[in-house]
Amino acid sequence: MKQLGRSQASLEAPLRRAKEMARQEVIGITEATRRRYLTPITGQELTYDEKKHQAIAFLAADPEPSEPGEDFTFIFGEVGITADTPYEVAQVVVNMAHTYKTSLGPMIERLRLLAGKRISEAATVLEVEQALAEFAEDIGEI
Numbered sequence: 001m002k003q004l005g006r007s008q009a010s011l012e013a014p015l016r017r018a019k020e021m022a023r024q025e026v027i028g029i030t031e032a033t034r035r036r037y038l039t040p041i042t043g044q045e046l047t048y049d050e051k052k053h054q055a056i057a058f059l060a061a062d063p064e065p066s067e068p069g070e071d072f073t074f075i076f077g078e079v080g081i082t083a084d085t086p087y088e089v090a091q092v093v094v095n096m097a098h099t100y101k102t103s104l105g106p107m108i109e110r111l112r113l114l115a116g117k118r119i120s121e122a123a124t125v126l127e128v129e130q131a132l133a134e135f136a137e138d139i140g141e142i
Contacts, residue, residue, distance in 0.1 A: 014125055015122070015123075018122075018125040018128040018129070019120070022115075022119045022128050022129070022131065022132045023119060025132055025136075026112060026115045026116060026119070026135055030108060030112045030139070033108055033139050033142060037104055047074070051074045051075070051093050051097075052097040054072050054073070054074050054075050054090075055074075055075060055089070055091075055094045055097075056090075057071060058071075058072050058075050058087070058090040059087075059090050059091070059094065064086075065086070072086065075089050075093070078093075107142055108139065108142065111135060111139045111142075112139075114135070115131060115135035118131035118135075119131050
């Protein structure tokens with residue numbers, strides 16, 4: 001009796017599926033982590049960017065602006081919410097942007113990219129699962 005063998009593509013299908021599922025899980029975990037620090041509202045990135053630019057310009061202005069004009073609408077709009085004075089608001093905005101740019105953002109991105117590399121290089125479903133578990137543990141510490 002002749003025995004039928006599975007094709008190479010058929011043999012590799014479970015690993016391909018595991019890798020794709022792991023990649024999607026990495027995306028979901030990364031998004032959830034970023035949402036702890038960045039508001040996921042459409043257009044919010046533009047708002048953060050504009051606030052950062054206004055804050056930098058405000059802190060560089062001499063003398064310190066006493067009215068929002070067109071240049072500092074976000075800064076003056078947050079007085080009494082983010083901080084008590086426009087100067088303090090600008091400081092908070094710059095500090096938050098700096099922290100994300102130099103610490104949180106790069107850490108999250110490095111872990112995401114490293115997980116993608118490990119998943120791509122995995123030779124077995126178990127290695128894929130291990131790569132995903134390591135990623136979830138590492139990013140959970142942020």
